[in-house]
Amino acid sequence: MENYSMIAKTFFGFEDILEKELRQLGAMKVEKGIRSVSFSGDKGFMYKANLCLRTALKILKPIYSFRVRNEKEYYEKLYNYAWEDFFPSSYTFAVEVTLATDLFHHSQYMTLRAKDAIVDRFRNKIGKRPNVDTLHPDIQIFIHIQKDNQVIVSLDTSGASLHHRGYRTQTNIAPINEVLAAGILLLSGWQGQSDFLDPMCGSGTLLIEGAMIACNIPANLHRKEFAFEKWADYDVDLFETIFDSCLNKAKEFPYKMIGYDKAPSAVSKARENVKNARLSDYISVEHKDFFKTQKQANTPLFMAFNPPYGERLEIEATAFYKQIGDTLKQYYTNTQAWFITSNLEALKSVGLHPSHKIKLFNGKLESRLVNYNIYEGSKKQKKQQ
Secondary structure: OOOEEEEEEOOOOOHHHHHHHHHHHOOEEEEEOOOEEEEEEOHHHHHHHHHHOOOOOEEEEEEEEEEOOOHHHHHHHHHOOOHHHOOOOOOEEEEEEEEOOOOOOOHHHHHHHHHHHHHHHHHHHHOOOOEEOOOOOOEEEEEEEOOOOEEEEEEEOOOOOOOOOOOOOOOOOOOOOHHHHHHHHHHHOOOOOOEEEEOOOOOOHHHHHHHHHHOOOOOOOOOOOOHHHHOOOOOHHHHHHHHHHHHOOOOOOOOOEEEEEOOHHHHHHHHHHHHHOOOOOOEEEEEOOHHHOOOOOOOOEEEEEOOOOOOOOOOOHHHHHHHHHHHHHHHOOOEEEEEEEOOHHHHHHHOOOOOEEEEEEEOOEEEEEEEEEEOOHHHHHHHHO
């Protein structure tokens, strides 16, 4: 089977773990970029990458590249490509253009010219033009114009962003993106080595992603569709073989995964999402206020959460973050606690020294992923001095 180059897009800060994921899956020619990792593989690997990668947002397949000197040349090169070999005129399509060049200044205008070239090609070659659908296109085309005026044209193999896992039907005010949640857990080193607690679990995303990592369940097992399923060369038998093979690598998880939330509505939403992900045997969600809880056993505990930042949920952030630190210190010894926040001022009020501090973005908010190791006895005292 023919190998071809592909690009996996991701969030800032996840390039290293996406590279590691791709190598573990068996990708070849793996090379890190900015918010992306390029690699090569065959059609079956493209299916596997979409199914299994936890930190990829999209898998793009470059199909055409050329250098341009002006807008006329850009239109002509796109017009001369045999688009009719890739999709029929009955399909809808969309184009997205990103610019890293000084040659052109308006990505929307370059998008419009690309659409014109594709439509004109269809009209002149086969007498019928495809329609544009920016919301749910059958074919999504990405065009990146680089600094050196090299134009890279890619097909989106994924469709909707791969954070749309398919299990989350219920969300809260500020839900964490599924790819962000998985990336946080992989950065933290979570592999299912102990009990897991999300003390502010919201709609349950960190719990679900954590259980899928611990049980080695493919990230996009529950997803409804991928863009490649509409392609002319889609091989349903190959996809089902890959799907079954990935699912057969799942394993049991011997520890507990627990979520707390003080909002009853969040608890019911999280339970619904856990049920959708078919992980009710592994995850329990309880109606509790973290600040009124204590650790259930003296065994090691892994904790990961996404506390309110004070952006969308109204809280007195300084006092709230002080309570996080106090609760961890007093009631959660022998715990490795990780959380992400964009409230860097309130973070100072935790009153503990972080052993890791990693810059990430939650949406457009510059954030920090922090880690506190809460030791017992003398170790804890040393940590605080």
